[in-house]
Amino acid sequence: ITDFCAGGCCGRQTVREQHGKDESVHRCRPPDVVVFPRCVEEVSALAKLCHRHQLPIIPFGTGTGLEGGVGAVKGGVCFSLRNMDQILDLHPEDFDVTVEPGVTRKALNSYLRETGLWFPVDPGADASLCGMAATSASGTNAVRYGTMRENVMNLEVVLADGSVIHTAGRNRRPRKTAAGYNLTNLFVGSEGTLGIITKTTLRLYGVPEEMVSAVCSFSSVQAAVDSTVQILQAGVPIARIEFLDEVMIDACNKFSSLSYPVSPTLFLEFHGSERSLEEQVNTTEDITQSNGGSDFQWARDAETRNRLWKARHDAWYAALAMRPGCKAYATDVCVPLSRLPHIIVETKEDLIESRLTGHIVGHVGDGNFHCLMVMDPSDQDELHRVHLFSQRLARRALAMDGTCTGEHGVGLGKRSLLCEEVGPSVIRVMQSLKDAIDPNNLMNPGKILL
Amino acid sequence: ITDFCAGGCCGRQTVREQHGKDESVHRCRPPDVVVFPRCVEEVSALAKLCHRHQLPIIPFGTGTGLEGGVGAVKGGVCFSLRNMDQILDLHPEDFDVTVEPGVTRKALNSYLRETGLWFPVDPGADASLCGMAATSASGTNAVRYGTMRENVMNLEVVLADGSVIHTAGRNRRPRKTAAGYNLTNLFVGSEGTLGIITKTTLRLYGVPEEMVSAVCSFSSVQAAVDSTVQILQAGVPIARIEFLDEVMIDACNKFSSLSYPVSPTLFLEFHGSERSLEEQVNTTEDITQSNGGSDFQWARDAETRNRLWKARHDAWYAALAMRPGCKAYATDVCVPLSRLPHIIVETKEDLIESRLTGHIVGHVGDGNFHCLMVMDPSDQDELHRVHLFSQRLARRALAMDGTCTGEHGVGLGKRSLLCEEVGPSVIRVMQSLKDAIDPNNLMNPGKILL
Numbered sequence: 001i002t003d004f005c006a007g008g009c010c011g012r013q014t015v016r017e018q019h020g021k022d023e024s025v026h027r028c029r030p031p032d033v034v035v036f037p038r039c040v041e042e043v044s045a046l047a048k049l050c051h052r053h054q055l056p057i058i059p060f061g062t063g064t065g066l067e068g069g070v071g072a073v074k075g076g077v078c079f080s081l082r083n084m085d086q087i088l089d090l091h092p093e094d095f096d097v098t099v100e101p102g103v104t105r106k107a108l109n110s111y112l113r114e115t116g117l118w119f120p121v122d123p124g125a126d127a128s129l130c131g132m133a134a135t136s137a138s139g140t141n142a143v144r145y146g147t148m149r150e151n152v153m154n155l156e157v158v159l160a161d162g163s164v165i166h167t168a169g170r171n172r173r174p175r176k177t178a179a180g181y182n183l184t185n186l187f188v189g190s191e192g193t194l195g196i197i198t199k200t201t202l203r204l205y206g207v208p209e210e211m212v213s214a215v216c217s218f219s220s221v222q223a224a225v226d227s228t229v230q231i232l233q234a235g236v237p238i239a240r241i242e243f244l245d246e247v248m249i250d251a252c253n254k255f256s257s258l259s260y261p262v263s264p265t266l267f268l269e270f271h272g273s274e275r276s277l278e279e280q281v282n283t284t285e286d287i288t289q290s291n292g293g294s295d296f297q298w299a300r301d302a303e304t305r306n307r308l309w310k311a312r313h314d315a316w317y318a319a320l321a322m323r324p325g326c327k328a329y330a331t332d333v334c335v336p337l338s339r340l341p342h343i344i345v346e347t348k349e350d351l352i353e354s355r356l357t358g359h360i361v362g363h364v365g366d367g368n369f370h371c372l373m374v375m376d377p378s379d380q381d382e383l384h385r386v387h388l389f390s391q392r393l394a395r396r397a398l399a400m401d402g403t404c405t406g407e408h409g410v411g412l413g414k415r416s417l418l419c420e421e422v423g424p425s426v427i428r429v430m431q432s433l434k435d436a437i438d439p440n441n442l443m444n445p446g447k448i449l450l
Numbered sequence: 451i452t453d454f455c456a457g458g459c460c461g462r463q464t465v466r467e468q469h470g471k472d473e474s475v476h477r478c479r480p481p482d483v484v485v486f487p488r489c490v491e492e493v494s495a496l497a498k499l500c501h502r503h504q505l506p507i508i509p510f511g512t513g514t515g516l517e518g519g520v521g522a523v524k525g526g527v528c529f530s531l532r533n534m535d536q537i538l539d540l541h542p543e544d545f546d547v548t549v550e551p552g553v554t555r556k557a558l559n560s561y562l563r564e565t566g567l568w569f570p571v572d573p574g575a576d577a578s579l580c581g582m583a584a585t586s587a588s589g590t591n592a593v594r595y596g597t598m599r600e601n602v603m604n605l606e607v608v609l610a611d612g613s614v615i616h617t618a619g620r621n622r623r624p625r626k627t628a629a630g631y632n633l634t635n636l637f638v639g640s641e642g643t644l645g646i647i648t649k650t651t652l653r654l655y656g657v658p659e660e661m662v663s664a665v666c667s668f669s670s671v672q673a674a675v676d677s678t679v680q681i682l683q684a685g686v687p688i689a690r691i692e693f694l695d696e697v698m699i700d701a702c703n704k705f706s707s708l709s710y711p712v713s714p715t716l717f718l719e720f721h722g723s724e725r726s727l728e729e730q731v732n733t734t735e736d737i738t739q740s741n742g743g744s745d746f747q748w749a750r751d752a753e754t755r756n757r758l759w760k761a762r763h764d765a766w767y768a769a770l771a772m773r774p775g776c777k778a779y780a781t782d783v784c785v786p787l788s789r790l791p792h793i794i795v796e797t798k799e800d801l802i803e804s805r806l807t808g809h810i811v812g813h814v815g816d817g818n819f820h821c822l823m824v825m826d827p828s829d830q831d832e833l834h835r836v837h838l839f840s841q842r843l844a845r846r847a848l849a850m851d852g853t854c855t856g857e858h859g860v861g862l863g864k865r866s867l868l869c870e871e872v873g874p875s876v877i878r879v880m881q882s883l884k885d886a887i888d889p890n891n892l893m894n895p896g897k898i899l900l
């Protein structure tokens with residue numbers, strides 16, 4: 001069992017055993033070769049070579065994906081893009097920048113520090129921005145700033161035959177366009193199955209004048225989630241609103257030396273001018289208090305705020321630390337806001353009935369949450385229960401008009417759930433698009449579609 | 451010459467003469483038959499019939515499109531969807547609603563009046579919401595609320611063979627999803643060339659607590675547009691920021707009995723709480739004044755605001771009224787914000803050199819503007835000059851990293867400009883997608899792709 005396989009090329013959540021066709025926990029599946037191209041011309045030349053020899057191509061960003069996306073299920077060539085790490089064409093006055101696939105979100109934000117701009121999409125992990133485009137990632141700030149779908153303006157892509165395209169045309173970066181089919185958003189979320197993203201042009205934002213974070217505890221899941229729904233309904237432009245159940249906050253307290261009450265909790269963040277912040281905070285406090293929430297515990301200065309969000313981002317490691325020697329597995333679903341209390345309560349009951357250690361944590365402002373499970377990888381029965389539980393959770397989301405994945409993608413793990421979600425005629429359309437763009441099924445074969 | 455052809459089925463900007471392969475002013479091209487289905491089953495049955503007899507299918511919303519999209523260039527069957535006018539599945543607590551293709555944006559907003567919710571995307575014309583999805587429309591509020599791309603959550607579509615799909619799966623309406631290829635955003639903006647949209651699920655917003663509009667005049671285009679760029683750079687969440695050049699404001703004054711100074715002008719609107727409004731307005735006034743702008747002329751109550759925006763939305767008719775007996779033609783481009791002053795100044799010079807009556811008006815907050823030209827339809831030379839001018843304007847936008855269309859779409863008029871914009875390899879990918887979804891080229895043939 002490995003988090004990363006020995007070659008560093010299988011990504012997260014890999015174990016050696018396989019459970020059925022769709023796995024919740026993924027096997028380690030190394031490719032035959034790993035290449036490290038340094039520029040788009042090399043990517044294109046290598047892709048042509050693979051094309052000539054009909055070898056599968058598996059793009060690899062930073063390997064933080066959670067659905068087995070970089071596993072080489074049919075062998076082939078892993079394209080590790082880490083050596084292409086240039087930040088190009090920053091246009092501060094137009095709020096856009098273009099980056100190569102080796103650039104991570106933290107690297108970009110460090111680079112931007114002096115400019116007063118930032119890129120807000122934040123999946124916690126320090127993922128590559130092109131990998132984030134490939135998985136349609138989002139994370140804690142999406143409730144305010146949108147996901148990769150809303151923030152990618154253009155992509156340079158190498159197709160399976162080695163040809164290079166720019167989804168919106170070379171160098172194009174208008175804030176909106178109605179020019180032809182929206183290829184950019186077809187490639188966003190395509191998980192390496194349509195082409196290799198070698199550049200992404202991103203929308204940037206001004207760093208907010210003021211930011212403040214707060215923590216609020218509740219006596220029940222229902223009260224915490226009801227507060228979330230009401231805060232959004234009140235139109236508060238909240239920047240982050242993260243839910244942690246009592247199991248998760250307990251783990252975070254222990255891992256990050258914090259001392260929050262062990263009960264359902266919201267981590268909040270507000271962005272804006274001083275006055276707007278005051279107003280946002282007042283409205284939010286009125287709502288949380290009417291739901292019996294605790295007084296806010298503040299994180300005002302940058303250091304305290306960073307510590308708070310680091311604790312949130314370390315949730316995975318915190319969960320793992322609760323059962324030493326175990327492995328973690330995270331699954332994600334997303335439902336319409338009003339269904340959140342119901343699905344979270346049912347899911348917690350299911351965890352108990354399934355005798356599983358599960359931590360619920362989520363971007364509840366989008367109706368999106370994860371269940372982080374910790375299990376003993378040598379316990380086949382527990383692995384099987386994790387698998388069945390994850391399927392039930394996804395189906396519960398589907399039954400509530402939701403989706404089996406709000407942000408982690410389909411990868412290997414959710415291919416048959418995708419069929420249930422969209423139905424056979426949509427799968428046929430998706431397959432026909434895949435066939436049109438990658439007729440020999442060389443690009444990351446076996447992912448998204450069965 | 452007609453605005454709408456006799457059968458009401460050719461849409462705007464139609465004249466009997468054709469200029470080259472791509473027309474700036476479109477010929478009247480009626481279909482062989484117009485059908486008026488009442489439900490998706492009828493749409494599907496009729497599509498199957500067309501499929502069997504290989505007849506072109508032209509979806510028709512309200513015919514307000516500006517690029518000749520509903521012209522039946524190869525004859526065939528026009529599907530007028532006006533009889534499917536139900537508003538379905540309003541979920542106020544989740545901020546979403548589903549509508550049939552006969553529902554216009556004004557009808558939806560009237561329906562929502564009691565709920566405290568609204569749908570902000572506003573192309574001025576009272577277009578059908580499914581037609582707006584089909585053209586990826588936007589308009590005055592896009593700077594704050596996004597375009598149709600960001601606000602369509604799901605589509606029901608009848609494909610050319612009569613099969614019915616839901617792009618995100620039946621009944622799905624999570625606020626975000628990473629489940630498979632993003633078909634929703636492939637059909638948004640596909641201009642009837644991939645399928646007939648028979649339902650769209652839309653994101654709604656809470657009606658802002660307060661709204662206020664203002665008008666500000668400037669001594670130069672540069673000063674007005676510089677103010678726009680600075681307002682956005684300052685992070686003001688402005689709801690509307692519309693530029694009208696002196697020719698346009700003169701026409702609006704005359705048409706709508708207003709008396710604004712005849713000089714480059716911004717129409718502004720602010721949404722938010724009372725305090726946030728005050729702050730937004732203060733920042734904006736500081737900026738406009740530092741650029742020599744006039745004092746704001748306020749429109750505070752609903753009636754005065756409506757009159758202001760009606761005048762803006764009547765720009766087309768105002769322009770027409772300046773030269774009785776003439777026809778109007780509108781073209782749109784979009785560039786990165788910082789290029790706006792330059793392109794508008796150059797375009798105004800070009801209008802003078804080309805001896806054309808042109809009014810510049812635009813959603814400058816997105817870098818998007820239109821040139822509304824008024825011409826004598828019997829003057830072949832003038833029509834030709836309009837055509838050449840429009841091509842130059844589009845190429846000017848392309849040379850500045852922009853697009854030949856920010857919101858009106860490609861239709862018939864901009865097919866070869868689209869090729870210039872995205873290049874031949876992207877066109878090949880677009881063509882392969884079209885072939886995959888509509889292999890017999892029955893859906894609105896001759897649009898978008900040459």
Ligand SMILES: Cc1cc2nc3c(=O)[nH]c(=O)nc-3n(C[C@H](O)[C@H](O)[C@H](O)COP(=O)(O)OP(=O)(O)OC[C@H]3O[C@@H](n4cnc5c(N)ncnc54)[C@H](O)[C@@H]3O)c2cc1C
Nearest residue numbers: 061062063064065069123127128131132137138192197407
């Ligand atoms: C602790 C932790 C927390 C996380 N939290 C979140 C979260 O809150 N929200 C969220 O959305 N995700 C989250 N993730 C998942 C992960 O960070 C995202 O999926 C991320 O977008 C993956 O980026 P990557 O560069 O690591 O991609 P990889 O893991 O390398 O690859 C993922 C998929 O994208 C493809 N791919 C990668 N790069 C390219 C490229 N250049 N061109 C084409 N295809 C490519 C791969 O083939 C694969 O299918 C989390 C992960 C961890 C470990």
Ligand SMILES: Cc1cc2nc3c(=O)[nH]c(=O)nc-3n(C[C@H](O)[C@H](O)[C@H](O)COP(=O)(O)OP(=O)(O)OC[C@H]3O[C@@H](n4cnc5c(N)ncnc54)[C@H](O)[C@@H]3O)c2cc1C
Nearest residue numbers: 511512513514515519573577578581582587588642647857
């Ligand atoms: C005065 C005026 C001002 C305008 N201002 C703006 C503006 O600010 N912003 C903007 O974006 N647009 C603007 N427009 C253009 C127009 O309003 C939009 O393009 C609108 O989205 C068209 O909607 P419609 O229902 O009238 O579509 P139609 O004109 O009927 O059709 C337009 C295209 O969409 C296709 N289509 C229509 N309905 C469907 C359907 N149900 N399924 C599949 N395909 C379909 C048609 O085949 C055609 O290709 C303006 C138009 C006018 C007349």
